[in-house]
Each structure stands twice: as structure tokens, then as C-alpha cells.
Amino acid sequence: MKISFLSPAYNSEEWILTLLESIPKEYAYEIIVCDDGSTDNTLALLEDYQKNCPALKIITHPTNLGASVAYNRCIAEATGDYVAIIDSDDHYLPAIRNVLGQVDGQFDIYYYNMLTKEGYAFIKDESNRYTLPGQFKIIRRSFIGDATFTIRKDIAGDWDFNCALMDKNPTSKYTNELAYWYNFPRENSEYDLHRRGLK
Template identity: 35%
Template structure:
């Protein structure tokens, strides 16, 4: 079974060589290819990718600039892929040795899989304190409110025909399209399996403005998911739950003055701001 590794990218000149270098050292008994889907980069990302044509025979570069977003880039990458199975990874992460072989093997047994994330290799120590280290021993749990498990889009593998049958990633979702994707696939009757032998070194946001932006956008799109999946079994949140969280955030506001706790507090604050923004934009109470 041939595996296609699809990498969406956008202005990733600082990191994509690390990912492609890691892929160039991968070994797999089954045939595989790499498809880089460029979402309209204006830096020298593609110049760097071109330098790997000899190291990665069969490397494909796809122009996916007509619509912004990782969802569109991934979908276009899959359309250009020739493998029966697809493995997604990101241009700012780094696959560990054996990742391709482990994903290929997993997809020979299962239709939908997610690999393990490792946090220490690519991240400075302070960044490891503001986010939970999810997807190290199993799938990510969705807890607010409890629903189906999910996994990062940069860790997923799927049979190509299933991706096509569900319509791929939702291109209207600029964030959390991977959570939406995982839920769509599972609601179609396909189980998501965790693959601990396949490991990706995951990169966190490493500036305070970037982590605040990410947290705010995730909060906003979580509200959209809440609205979108109400009719498919997602439980309702108690009206007061968000107010309780806001009280906790306000009470911990002195953490803003602490170098030890500042990043975590800012993440939680920005996430709540994003949820409030989502409630106003999508006209649903989901604090």
C-alpha cells in the first residue's frame, strides 16, 4: 500500500527544511511519496523545498494558493497524492525516525489513525509550561463539553477514499479544522486509533503575542464547533459554566506579573476572550 505524506505550508522558510530533512532519512518497506502543498508563500519556502528533490525522489509541490487556510492546502495535497493512504504532518514540526514506517504499518491495519506528539526537542523550556502536553499516551479528549476524541491535524493518517467520502477538511474553518475533521470521520462510522510507535516532535508558539492569538482563535472556533455539532449529539453547556471560568481567570490575574505563570494565564485569558468573540459572532451562548 502506497503512502502519501501531505505537508501544508505557508511562509515556513524557517522550519520546513528541518521537516524535509527528517523525512529524507525515513525508511519504509512500502512505497511512499511527499506532497508539499503551498498555500501562497511569499518567502523562499518553495526554493528550500526544491532543494530536496534529490533527497526525496518523487517529491511533489502543489499550488494551493487560491484559498487561504491549512484545510484547503491539505485537501489540495490529497487530490495530488497517488497513495491509497495519507499521512499529514506540518512544515514547522519534525517527524521522528521510523515515523513513515509506523504510519504506513498502522494504516495497513486501520482506516484512521493519529500518532504520538513529543514536546521537548523543538521548544524552549518556558513554552512547556503554558499548554498541557496532550496526545502523548493517547488521543486528545474533548471535555468542554465532553464529546468525541480528536487529534492534531499534523499527526493524522487516513485512507484516501475515506477522506474523499467525507469531503475532506472543512475549508470554511480556519482553525480547529482538524477537530472538526476527526469528528466528521468518526460520525461516519470510522474509529480513530492512536499509534504510539509513530512520533512527531511538535512545535509550540514561542512568543506571547503568537500564543495569545492562537488561544483566542481556538476559543472562537470552539464556539463554532459547539454550534455545528449540537444536532449531532454534542451536549449543551450549563449557562453558568463560562461565568465560573471567567471568575477563576480574574482571580488569577496577579499571575500576569509572574514570569513563571504569565504565559499560562495569558493563554487562558485569550481563550476566554475568543469564546466571547465566538458567542457574539455565531450568536450562540457557549462561554
């Protein structure tokens, strides 16, 4: 299976290299990062990393258009069989290899679990498929269809994206692997800005 790793990035110089290094390159058909008008060194770091990582494709927005626009741009540019979306301030844990090794084309979505920086585990199973919408999954690209990250004042765009996917009743596999390190809580993250009514 060809897997496209997708990440929108905005002023992510503190985290972007950790993210890129956490992606198992043997599984990376392509890595697409959308620099969403960063004003720090994010783009320069990406361009330098690209010199030794031919799988990395960099998309740039001249101005900051917001995370949802950048997510959707990454998905539109992807050409793999499956997409793995990861936020630029997060990274994969070593167990992601166990998840990727199970992506065999039989299911629309392959789920894994997330560990916060404070040590709390978010466990994804059938009971919360409409909740905890974040980056818990590897998705068959052709299954995404018209599902998009939306721009709303009340909630982050991944909520509508996840709901649109769930409404299609995907076939799913829950790997139960703790495979994602979630930089939560973090001041000025997408979640934090929405929580404080600043987005």
C-alpha cells in the first residue's frame, strides 16, 4: 500500500524536524507538508530536510490561510492509496510501524491510540468513533470523497471531517497500538484557540 503522510505547518520550527524524523521512511510513499504562511524558520527547515528526503513534497501558502485550508490542500495533493494525517507539533511513537504494517487494503480506516505529553492515553474504539475526532487514523484516500476540514468559530475543522467520514460507515480496524504523541495541552494550539474563542 502506498501511504501519504500529510501535515499542515504554521510556525512549527520547534517541532517540525521531530515530526519528520518520526515518520518511518520505508512506509512513506510521499510526505506532504503545507507551510501555511509561516513567519519563522519552518520553511527553511523543510527545504533543508528535503535535500536528503526525496519523498518530502512542500506546498506553500504565501499567507496564513488556517489549518483547515492547509489540511484540505494536503489531501487534494495526495496520491497514495492511504493518507496519514499528523499535526506539525505532534509526532509518531515507534509503534506506528506496527500500525503501518497492518495497512493491507482490507479496511477504509485503520485506528491507533494517542498519548498526550502529560502521559494520558486516548483510546480509540467503536464506542467513540464520532467523538475524539483528531489524528487517530489512517484513511483510504478514495474513501474521503467530499469530506473536508471546515472553518467554524465554534469547533476545530476536524470535527466535521470526521463526522463526514463516519456517516459513510467505513470498514475499520482498531489496532490498539499507542502510536501517536499528542502535544496536548499546548497554549495557542488549534484546539486551545477554539477553546478560548480566539479562532
